[in-house]
Amino acid sequence: MVSVAFKKNLKEKYGIEFNNEDLLERAFTHSSYANEHHGKHNYEKLEFLGDAVLELAISDYLYRNYPKLNEGQLTRMRSNIVRTEGFSEFAKEVGFQNEIYLGNGEEKSGARNRKTLLEDVFEAFNGALFLDQGMSAVQRFLKQTVYPLIDEGDFDASRDYKTELQEKLQINGAIDIKYEVIAEDESVPTFTVQLLVNNQKVATGTGRNKKAAEQQAAAKALKK
Amino acid sequence: MVSVAFKKNLKEKYGIEFNNEDLLERAFTHSSYANEHHGKHNYEKLEFLGDAVLELAISDYLYRNYPKLNEGQLTRMRSNIVRTEGFSEFAKEVGFQNEIYLGNGEEKSGARNRKTLLEDVFEAFNGALFLDQGMSAVQRFLKQTVYPLIDEGDFDASRDYKTELQEKLQINGAIDIKYEVIAEDESVPTFTVQLLVNNQKVATGTGRNKKAAEQQAAAKALKK
Numbered sequence: 326m327v328s329v330a331f332k333k334n335l336k337e338k339y340g341i342e343f344n345n346e347d348l349l350e351r352a353f354t355h356s357s358y359a360n361e362h363h364g365k366h367n368y369e370k371l372e373f374l375g376d377a378v379l380e381l382a383i384s385d386y387l388y389r390n391y392p393k394l395n396e397g398q399l400t401r402m403r404s405n406i407v408r409t410e411g412f413s414e415f416a417k418e419v420g421f422q423n424e425i426y427l428g429n430g431e432e433k434s435g436a437r438n439r440k441t442l443l444e445d446v447f448e449a450f451n452g453a454l455f456l457d458q459g460m461s462a463v464q465r466f467l468k469q470t471v472y473p474l475i476d477e478g479d480f481d482a483s484r485d486y487k488t489e490l491q492e493k494l495q496i497n498g499a500i501d502i503k504y505e506v507i508a509e510d511e512s513v514p515t516f517t518v519q520l521l522v523n524n525q526k527v528a529t530g531t532g533r534n535k536k537a538a539e540q541q542a543a544a545k546a547l548k549k
Numbered sequence: 550m551v552s553v554a555f556k557k558n559l560k561e562k563y564g565i566e567f568n569n570e571d572l573l574e575r576a577f578t579h580s581s582y583a584n585e586h587h588g589k590h591n592y593e594k595l596e597f598l599g600d601a602v603l604e605l606a607i608s609d610y611l612y613r614n615y616p617k618l619n620e621g622q623l624t625r626m627r628s629n630i631v632r633t634e635g636f637s638e639f640a641k642e643v644g645f646q647n648e649i650y651l652g653n654g655e656e657k658s659g660a661r662n663r664k665t666l667l668e669d670v671f672e673a674f675n676g677a678l679f680l681d682q683g684m685s686a687v688q689r690f691l692k693q694t695v696y697p698l699i700d701e702g703d704f705d706a707s708r709d710y711k712t713e714l715q716e717k718l719q720i721n722g723a724i725d726i727k728y729e730v731i732a733e734d735e736s737v738p739t740f741t742v743q744l745l746v747n748n749q750k751v752a753t754g755t756g757r758n759k760k761a762a763e764q765q766a767a768a769k770a771l772k773k
Binding site: 369370372373374376380383384395400403460 | 596602605607609612620624
């Protein structure tokens with residue numbers, strides 16, 4: 326069973342209480358666990374649905390809140406959000422990683438903190454929430470997780486400082502660009518990264534996720 | 550303005566009456582027309598939204614109505630539906646092609662009946678309907694257009710007779726397989742195709758669209 330502490334947090338922090346707890350359980354059931362426990366369903370079909378739920382929720386949000394962007398910009402921004410590793414960070418923020426049911430082998434191989442698995446669970450959870458309470462509940466949940474980062478410009482395709490920096494530096498031939506996480510506070514969460522160009526420290530950046538921190542570091546380097 | 554006859558048909562046949570007629574107009578306004586008429590908005594942003602609306606509506610339908618399919622089968626079926634040229638045929642069925650606002654150049658080049666344009670307009674229309682009346686209105690519309698074909702098995706990935714036939718015939722080397730439309734009634738609509746293998750007639754098939762007719766012809770040929 327999904328932990329009492331998790332359900333309490335879900336209710337108190339996000340205002341979510343499932344009517345059908347089977348759906349909630351299923352959203353966290355990996356196929357490796359379902360294979361080992363007769364009668365359990367894995368989350369893959371919820372993930373199939375959740376994928377489309379997130380796509381529409383985010384499209385709708387962008388359409389309504391970014392009236393000045395054209396179709397191309399909206400599409401790029403949507404794919405930045407949907408294809409990003411970001412979903413795994415939102416999953417961690419809500420504490421999903423502790424609730425996943427895994428088979429023994431997968432558990433031993435460290436699947437619990439694998440980004441792709443956390444992304445899948447994030448999609449499955451939103452699929453389950455959609456079935457249980459409809460689109461408006463999903464929108465409310467995303468308002469507390471994904472949308473603030475959109476509004477902070479984390480997915481803004483028109484401001485990709487990392488790519489810009491890379492292109493500038495590489496005009497004069499191959500150059501080694503590295504971003505290293507130097508501090509990480511998962512509870513808030515805050516990440517600090519430093520940017521190294523040919524192994525020399527050039528700038529640091531902080532942000533709510535690694536990507537945002539890296540963008541900030543690249544933006545600072547560009548200003549120099 | 551979108552024609553009175555079209556709006557009447559939309560209301561009587563599909564039960565749709567727009568609250569915000571600007572949205573309906575916009576769904577049919579191609580960029581070439583908007584460029585020539587100051588102040589007009591094209592449908593591209595509605596298409597961005599409609600794409601996600603259709604993806605979720607269809608995912609939701611498949612999830613609820615095909616409980617025996619696994620995630621892989623659902624995903625293949627969804628992409629067969631969403632990526633198919635079928636949307637252009639649904640667009641024609643509802644009479645969209647007569648309502649599109651096109652610029653002069655595009656009109657002359659025959660854009661009005663171009664499949665990709667009709668697909669785009671179908672997405673834009675569903676985006677507009679979603680904004681105007683929400684997801685349930687979209688679901689009702691699709692119930693009268695797209696879903697019946699899903700239930701007829703037109704998009705069923707597990708029964709791809711054309712591919713099956715091709716694979717069988719080509720075991721013994723290159724073979725020329727052709728499908729030709731031999732009769733077409735756009736009003737119903739019904740298509741009849743004949744299947745030629747090395748220029749010899751092998752079977753005919755009929756269906757609500759070309760793809761379905763071809764599948765039927767291939768299925769008959771496989772039985773022989």
